[in-house]
Amino acid sequence: MKIKFRIRRYNPAESEESAPYIQAYTVDVSEGMTVLEALLKIADEQDPTLAFRKSCRSAICGSCAVTINGFSRLACSTQVIPEFKKMGDMVIEPLSNHAALKDLMVDFSPFWKKIEKVTPYLTPKGGSENAAITTAEETAIDSSQKCIMCGCCNSECNALEIDGKYIGPSALAKAWRFVGDVREGNSVKRLERLSEEHGMWDCVRCVHCTQYCPKDVAPLKQIEMLRSAAMAKGILDNPGAKHVEALVESVRKIGRLDEAAMTFKTLGFLRSLGMIPLGFKMQIHGKMPHIHLFSQIEKIDEVKRIYEETGREKEEKKEKKG
DSSP: OEEEEEEEEOOTTTOTTOOOEEEEEEEEOOTTOBHHHHHHHHHHHTOTTOOOOOSOSSSSSOTTEEEETTEEEEGGGOBHHHHHHHHSOOEEEOOTTSOEEETTEEOOHHHHHHHHHTOOSOOBOTTOTTOOOOHHHHHHHHGGGGOOOOOHHHHHOHHHHHOTTSOOHHHHHHHHHHHTOTTBSOHHHHHHHHTSTTSGGGOOOOOHHHHHOTTOOOHHHHHHHHHHHHHHTTOOOSHHHHHHHHHHHHHHHHSSOOHHHHHHHHHOHHHHHHTHHHHHHHHHTTOSOOOOOOOOOTTHHHHHHHHHHHHHHHHHHHHHHO
């Protein structure tokens, strides 16, 4: 079966003004052939100048991550024929949110710098480095240990697309590996750093990192656990935690979300005033709901009972731990 591959090429060494372009290659594809095998076939038989990364060919190293038909995938684990039948095309491009170096190869330097920022190693508290951990304690951090650093989650991250300083889902998933480890001695300091601007609260919960992770790391879940851990430790002096507290209080008082009030509680009065021009622009384009003064919902007592029961359960857990 002959399939046309359209590959995004880019070589800045040719000229300072060189721009990316699409080059087509026709490949004789056999059943079971992967995208990586097709790229190797192109490099061996048609164009040895085609640049891409590869190593293990077993979905372990993460080196061959590229964009296939608009989505971040591992080339070594994506079979050509099923993909072509599903999408009707084979367009191969470098990972998004990463600067292209040449063809399908991207600059991973920013990626590794962000991993370094989360201190990717255990800093055990005294006497815990050789301590045994339970199955439940290991399970809590198991998913984050599956990461192969392929960059697919960062490539699909909407927050990283608009804020290059955002630490990104891969680094945050790695951070939970150590924050969630019962042997870690600096969890609070780690959570304080991660709660700063461009940290875990900048995630917009688009779920793309989890959807396109090839190893089921579920970075969004790790981010949610980091946030919960930070709030449990009393790290609340940041817009993200304040937003959560405002949401909880809004539902507790009136049984629904009061968006107008939450803005002031999340950002504070002065910062909220600074957002008024943006609010007017959103209103003009129909992107902002009309401000309402919400009254309590009917049967608000049922909502209050849920909060009371939740509070009792938390107290009981604290007593058991104590």
